[in-house]
Amino acid sequence: MANQQFVSIKKCRFVLRNKKSERPVPVYFLIRIGDTQIKQSIGAKVFPSQWNHIKQRAYVSKILTPLDNFNNQIVNERIGLFLTYYEKFCEYVNNNPKRDKEHYLQTLLFFLQEIDSMNGKSQRSRKTTKKNSSKNNVDIVICLKQYVHSMKGVAAGTKTNYLRAIKALEAFLTARQEKIKSFKQFSTEVFIEMGDWLQNNYTKPGTRQLQVGTLNDYLKCSSLLVRKCAVSVKELTYEEAEAIKYKALTDKSQEDDIALTDDEVIKIFNYKCANDRDEKIKDMFLLECTSGLRISDVVNIDSNINNENGVFIVKILTKKSSGYVKCCLIFEMAKQILEKYKFVMPILGKDETAIKDTINSRIKFIARDAGITGVEHKISHYAGNDKPTSVKVDRWKRVSTHTARRTFVTILSLRGWNYVEIGKYTGQRDIRTVERYDKSKGDPSAQAVFNALPDNKRLVMISQTTNSVVPAVTQTVNPLSALSGDNNDMVKLFKFVYEQIKSFKDPLSIIDETRHFIKSNNISVEWFKSNSKEHVNYKFYRPKLESIFGCDFVTIEQILFSVITMKPD
Numbered sequence: 001m002a003n004q005q006f007v008s009i010k011k012c013r014f015v016l017r018n019k020k021s022e023r024p025v026p027v028y029f030l031i032r033i034g035d036t037q038i039k040q041s042i043g044a045k046v047f048p049s050q051w052n053h054i055k056q057r058a059y060v061s062k063i064l065t066p067l068d069n070f071n072n073q074i075v076n077e078r079i080g081l082f083l084t085y086y087e088k089f090c091e092y093v094n095n096n097p098k099r100d101k102e103h104y105l106q107t108l109l110f111f112l113q114e115i116d117s118m119n120g121k122s123q124r125s126r127k128t129t130k131k132n133s134s135k136n137n138v139d140i141v142i143c144l145k146q147y148v149h150s151m152k153g154v155a156a157g158t159k160t161n162y163l164r165a166i167k168a169l170e171a172f173l174t175a176r177q178e179k180i181k182s183f184k185q186f187s188t189e190v191f192i193e194m195g196d197w198l199q200n201n202y203t204k205p206g207t208r209q210l211q212v213g214t215l216n217d218y219l220k221c222s223s224l225l226v227r228k229c230a231v232s233v234k235e236l237t238y239e240e241a242e243a244i245k246y247k248a249l250t251d252k253s254q255e256d257d258i259a260l261t262d263d264e265v266i267k268i269f270n271y272k273c274a275n276d277r278d279e280k281i282k283d284m285f286l287l288e289c290t291s292g293l294r295i296s297d298v299v300n301i302d303s304n305i306n307n308e309n310g311v312f313i314v315k316i317l318t319k320k321s322s323g324y325v326k327c328c329l330i331f332e333m334a335k336q337i338l339e340k341y342k343f344v345m346p347i348l349g350k351d352e353t354a355i356k357d358t359i360n361s362r363i364k365f366i367a368r369d370a371g372i373t374g375v376e377h378k379i380s381h382y383a384g385n386d387k388p389t390s391v392k393v394d395r396w397k398r399v400s401t402h403t404a405r406r407t408f409v410t411i412l413s414l415r416g417w418n419y420v421e422i423g424k425y426t427g428q429r430d431i432r433t434v435e436r437y438d439k440s441k442g443d444p445s446a447q448a449v450f451n452a453l454p455d456n457k458r459l460v461m462i463s464q465t466t467n468s469v470v471p472a473v474t475q476t477v478n479p480l481s482a483l484s485g486d487n488n489d490m491v492k493l494f495k496f497v498y499e500q501i502k503s504f505k506d507p508l509s510i511i512d513e514t515r516h517f518i519k520s521n522n523i524s525v526e527w528f529k530s531n532s533k534e535h536v537n538y539k540f541y542r543p544k545l546e547s548i549f550g551c552d553f554v555t556i557e558q559i560l561f562s563v564i565t566m567k568p569d
Contacts, residue, residue, distance in 0.1 A: 009033050009093060009104065012086050014056045014079055019048050027051075027075060029082045033108065034101040040112055042078040046071070070146055084354075085111040088361055095275065095362075140180065141170045147229040155320075156353050165221035172197050183230035191223050191246035199249055199383045209382040212251040219246045252388045253381040258398045259410040259439035261449065263457040264372055265289055269333055271370035280346040281362050283337045284355075288404035290331035290459065292412075292425040294320055295359065295401045296352040302345045305329075305338070312338075312462075318427045319352065325427045332460040359401050368396040409437040411459065414450040418501070420555045431555065493523060497556045514563045 012031040024045035031038050046058045050072060057079065058072035089111050093104060148162045172194045173180055180186065198215045227241040260268075269286055273279040288298050296319040304316040312329040329335050349355035374395040381388040405426065412422050419434040428434045440446035496517050500510040517523065 009090075012082075014042070014082075016046070016048055016051060021048055023047070024071075027079070029086075029112075031086070031108070033104050036101065036105060038105070038108060038112075042075070042082055044071075044075045044078045046075050067142075070142065070149070073149060074145070081115060084357065085115055088357070091358075091361065095278075140173070140183070141166060143233065144169070144225050144229050147225065147232060156351070161217065162221050162225060165218040166225065168198060168202055168215075168218040169194070169222040169226075171202060175201065183226060183233070183235040186226050186230070186244055188243075188245045188247070191219060191244070194222070195219050195247060195249050202383070209384050211253065212249050212381045212383055213253055215383055216248045216251060219248065222246075249383075251381055253379055257406060257439070258376060258395065258403060259406040259437075260289065260372075260399070260403060262411055262453055262459045264367075265333070265407065265411075265459060266457060267372065268367060268370045271366070273366060273369075278362055278366055280348060281359050282366050283340065284346070284348060285359055285363050285366075285401065285404055287334055287337050288401065289407045290334035290337075291329065292327075292405065292408040292422070293325070293427075294318065294405065295356055296320060297325075297427075299345050299348075299352075299355060302338070302341075302343050305343065323427045323429065325425070327425045328462075330425075330461055332462050335462060356401050363401070364397055364399050367399040368394075372396040372399065406437045406439055409434060410439045410446075413438045413440050414447060418555055492521075493518070493560060494556055497559055501555060501559075510559055511562055514559065518563070 010032045012029060015028050015030050017025045017028065024047050026041045026045050029038075029040045029042055047068070050059045050064065050068065051057075052059060058075040060069050060072050060076070064072070089108055092107060093099075096103075144166050145163065148159055148166070151159065175197065176193075180190070195215070198210075198218065199212070202215070202218075203209055223244060223246040227236075227244055230236040231238055231241050265286065268282060271282070273282055284295065284298060287301070288295050291298065291301065291314070293301065293314075293316070297316055300316065300319075301314060305312055305314050307313075312335060313326070314329065315324075315326045317324055329338075348358045372395055375392045376395050376398055377390050378393045378398075379388050379390045409422055409426065412425075413419075419431040419438070423429060423431060423434045426434065426437070428437075435441065440450075493514070497510060497514055500513055518525065
């Protein structure tokens with residue numbers, strides 16, 4: 001809690017407006033800072049008889065009706081959301097104990113505004129929606145919410161995104177003149193209409209326009225939920241549901257996520273944080289930068305790493321994709337961080353979402369204090385605008401947990417690693433996914449900056465300090481001479497793609513170049529007759545080609561598969 005020497009901040013409470021009412025009443029979030037009391041509705045109601053005053057939760061019980069239980073679950077989720085942001089506020093107070101009351105009040109109001117933004121409407125718009133909504137419309141929305149809450153094996157963050165999409169859909173259905181009474185009335189045209197309406201009418205509290213990318217996420221998620229829920233309640237068949245599509249709005253924003261450079265990672269590593277918690281946050285972030293694992297897997301790395309003859313081997317079933325990753329530590333920094341904690345990861349939260357929130361709430365400021373400088377151009381396309389807008393943002397403000405994964409991919413790409421080898425560490429099987437994480441692609445200055453770094457500003461690889469073997473990713477011998485006697489079209493293609501890999505390091509560019517090569521040289525692909533969706537069938541040539549091209553063979557194979565199976569222009 002806050003430093004009591006300066007400003008007294010009492011523990012938050014949740015109270016009902018009228019404890020004796022026989023009808024549902026609003027639930028309020030209550031907190032006192034000094035002599036000022038803040039009271040805010042959580043945006044949900046509950047019957048007083050179904051409220052647990054001690055636990056400050058709504059009852060969910062078999063003796064209640066399904067509708068009451070569903071409502072009470074929403075109440076409890078809203079309470080959980082307020083508590084999450086309250087914990088962030090308390091953490092901020094602990095890290096900034098010498099601020100005055102007014103500063104704390106403004107910070108708390110900022111967190112409360114974030115909650116309103118997550119709910120998708122202001123209090124005023126929420127009342128209007130309730131007043132104007134029809135019973136038929138509410139039935140569809142309730143059905144979708146119940147479906148989301150019943151989903152198993154879906155992360156809490158994903159469910160939150162689904163509920164935001166449902167709110168956008170609810171606003172559209174309420175405003176629509178022709179009311180939708182059943183799932184059978186949904187069609188592609190309805191979602192095209194929804195996209196147009198969102199672009200012109202759906203805003204954040206304070207009439208702030210949403211980004212087109214966000215609206216596209218709402219369209220995608222709401223159409224997906226409508227299809228799945230309609231099938232689950234047997235209003236539509238699978239084929240009928242699959243016929244319902246959505247049309248994405250034109251998004252002119254540009255990808256502007258960043259990756260840290262070697263020297264920036266070293267700056268953060270050398271920075272000594274002001275408190276122990278920030279130090280742990282910093283180390284967990286850096287471990288993600290130097291291992292390539294997601295933060296949800298980094299927290300479990302201690303129970304999935306073994307020392308085998310001096311080589312630290314990670315064997316882990318990734319939490320998000322359920323893919324199996326087996327690799328070794330390749331950066332000395334990752335080894336030093338693990339040794340610092342004696343291979344026992346610190347606990348930063350009760351689950352993946354809490355851990356990410358904890359790191360994201362502080363890592364920007366840690367990066368700033370560590371000396372991460374510079375300016376980035378953030379190019380966003382807001383709904384209602386024909387052109388995107390560009391604003392300058394301090395580089396440290398762009399740092400988040402996912403920056404770490406992009407950093408890992410980029411720093412290895414700059415060292416000449418190909419995407420197939422990098423994907424073995426990140427757990428990404430599709431080279432196109434790995435390519436999107438590489439922030440050095442198409443930027444010759446990134447390679448020039450890396451080449452100009454002195455040795456003391458480059459991350460040290462374990463193979464540079466020990467005899468540990470890091471998997472080789474390049475070949476020193478040109479394998480083309482081994483195929484000098486072969487003149488068939490298949491080998492020509494392999495030779496061409498191999499040369500492109502050594503020149504471009506960009507799979508998407510290579511795919512375009514290879515398609516052009518096939519057309520301009522009348523290359524036949526009749527030899528391609530594969531029954532597999534994952535691998536091209538090269539008959540008896542495959543073992544020979546694999547032995548010649550080594551690790552590059554997998555990349556060549558994936559590129560050729562994409563080219564040959566791609567629909568012609």
